[in-house]
Amino acid sequence: MLRTPIYFTLCVVWLSMIHTMIATAQNDATERLSVYLDCNQCDQLHIRTELNFVNYVRDLSQADVHVFITRSNTVLAGSQYELSFIGREELDGSEINLVRVVSPDASAEERRAMINDAIRLGLAPFIGNESDTDLVSVSYLNRDEVDSEQVLSKDPWRHWVFNLYGGDFELDLETNRTVFDSRWGFFADHRSEKWKGRIRPYFNYDLVRIQREGKSTVRSSISRHGLDSYLIRSLGPHWSAGIFLDYVTRNDRNLKHLITFSPGVEYSIFPYEVATRRAITIVYEIGLYYADYFETTIFGEDSEWLPRHEIDATVALRRPWGDIFSGLEGSQYLHDPSKQRAEFFARISVRLFEGFSLQFESSFEMIRDQLSLPSGELLLEEILLQQRELATDYSLSTSIAFVYTFGSKFANVVNTRFF
Numbered sequence: 001m002l003r004t005p006i007y008f009t010l011c012v013v014w015l016s017m018i019h020t021m022i023a024t025a026q027n028d029a030t031e032r033l034s035v036y037l038d039c040n041q042c043d044q045l046h047i048r049t050e051l052n053f054v055n056y057v058r059d060l061s062q063a064d065v066h067v068f069i070t071r072s073n074t075v076l077a078g079s080q081y082e083l084s085f086i087g088r089e090e091l092d093g094s095e096i097n098l099v100r101v102v103s104p105d106a107s108a109e110e111r112r113a114m115i116n117d118a119i120r121l122g123l124a125p126f127i128g129n130e131s132d133t134d135l136v137s138v139s140y141l142n143r144d145e146v147d148s149e150q151v152l153s154k155d156p157w158r159h160w161v162f163n164l165y166g167g168d169f170e171l172d173l174e175t176n177r178t179v180f181d182s183r184w185g186f187f188a189d190h191r192s193e194k195w196k197g198r199i200r201p202y203f204n205y206d207l208v209r210i211q212r213e214g215k216s217t218v219r220s221s222i223s224r225h226g227l228d229s230y231l232i233r234s235l236g237p238h239w240s241a242g243i244f245l246d247y248v249t250r251n252d253r254n255l256k257h258l259i260t261f262s263p264g265v266e267y268s269i270f271p272y273e274v275a276t277r278r279a280i281t282i283v284y285e286i287g288l289y290y291a292d293y294f295e296t297t298i299f300g301e302d303s304e305w306l307p308r309h310e311i312d313a314t315v316a317l318r319r320p321w322g323d324i325f326s327g328l329e330g331s332q333y334l335h336d337p338s339k340q341r342a343e344f345f346a347r348i349s350v351r352l353f354e355g356f357s358l359q360f361e362s363s364f365e366m367i368r369d370q371l372s373l374p375s376g377e378l379l380l381e382e383i384l385l386q387q388r389e390l391a392t393d394y395s396l397s398t399s400i401a402f403v404y405t406f407g408s409k410f411a412n413v414v415n416t417r418f419f
Helices: 003-031 044-050 108-127 143-150 380-384
Strands: 034-038 065-073 079-087 095-102 160-173 177-191 195-211 217-234 239-250 255-268 278-293 303-319 322-333 340-353 356-367 394-404
Touching: 034 044, 044 108, 065 108, 079 108, 095 108
Parallel strands: 034 065
Antiparallel strands: 065 079, 079 095, 160 177, 177 195, 195 217, 217 239, 239 255, 255 278, 278 303, 303 322, 322 340, 340 356, 356 394
């Protein structure tokens, strides 16, 4: 009977110790710098694991510092990361910007290490205003070490990068159904400060075979092969000009051969150097098409030359409050102005308030230029298996979604067990 109070007392003491430890850990976490990590192309689990001297919060409104990271391709097919450290709340008005370049042959681990080092450096001044300054130290390489690491040998490839792909094969087998999809091709890209070029042959083949009980087998094969190529010359911070030469053959679009040659010019309202964060561009192209058809078209043509021009205007913004990518495209055949096409598209993601973001995507296309439509009636199998293009006046697609997250503001814990 006398032991019960002792056990009860020990339990109370034990629970009190646990509560004190949890409260101490929570207070320690609360005192640390709160960081909102905004990077779609970073290994965020790795960052939160390795850089655990700050608190990572789930929403921008809860942060002391907004770490905003964007990525673009360099002229040698590497990657350039732009990192902005934007102070908020009591740190409002403070901002640090860093740029880091990763070579195309860098491993994933080297890429992660570079980003982590840049984040450490960018956060250091903000942590200097906090109580946990003993968690971070900054060291500097001497000038000789820096210079030796930045010396680049002469490029034997003359800024050309090659990429051969052919592993995108998919096979789906069932008792009465076989589906086979394949993609393979080749990239040859050239990028320098003044020139940008590409040669890309590609091959796509899809097969669907359905065995109907007591009836003949339905078989559909769609081939889409072609060549994309262009050569673009920089004309300054706002202008560029290019030449485009393309070839395509598609049996589902009644195109035995389609050859396109078109020069074009582009104007960028903002300088190209800030294009990863904001860009408003206008492109005009005028060219000549040669089309050779598998079957006679509804206009009675087996082959024809088609002069055509096109104008595109696009807006791309990536800001701390969200992303916008939208544009308007229009094209017209010069031999018959009534044969035209116009498209409006928009992809928008906006943070409206704490924990709530709205995502909207829409595309509307007015179609008046289906010159390759074959004459004659279409079979039901051809329609269902998408072997033939259908006549249409428009195409509309839209989607809207919202995300609302609430609960603990901290996102420090990383647990990779199972999933």
